[in-house]
Amino acid sequence: MSIREVELAEQINDALVEANIPVAVTITRQLIDPESTPWAPTYTSVNHACQGLRDSYTALDRAGGNVLETDVNILILAPTLAIEPSTSDSVRIGGKTYAVISVSTDPATALWEIQARV
Structure with a gap:
């Protein structure tokens, strides 16, 4: 990532924060306890706090068929999240928890775009 891309991501983040748009979001990742056995793994939930917003499709x-009527589009301010979201995560925003269906980002990695489903 170039210096310009990092600066652009920070500018987008700052503008949204200044407009008081983002809300609290939590990405939850399930990690396998290294002390557990492979045939009976034990999972630990790890929460990652960040900022974002929920949007509609x-x-x-929806016309392509990959986005269901109940799916929501969650935009995460990338500088506020210490991990890269994945489809094995869940996301909590506005008191609701969603499964992550797909994850993408813009060229500057200013925002993570998450297709989320109840």
């Missing part, structure tokens, strides 16, 4: 987004 348009009819055009």
Whole structure:
């Protein structure tokens, strides 16, 4: 990532924070306890706090069939999240917990875009 991309990500983050747009988001990742056995693994939940916003998908987004009526689009301010989200994570925003269906980012990695499903 170039210096310009890092600066752009920080500028986008700062502008959204200044406009009081982002809300608290928690990404939860299940990790296998290294002390557990492979045939009976024990999982530990690790929460990662960050900032983001929830948006709706348009009819055009849903037309392809990959986005269900109940899916939501969650945008995470990348500088506020210490990990890269994955489809094995869950995301909590506005008191609701969603499964992560897909994850993408913009070229500057300013935002993580998460397709989330109840």
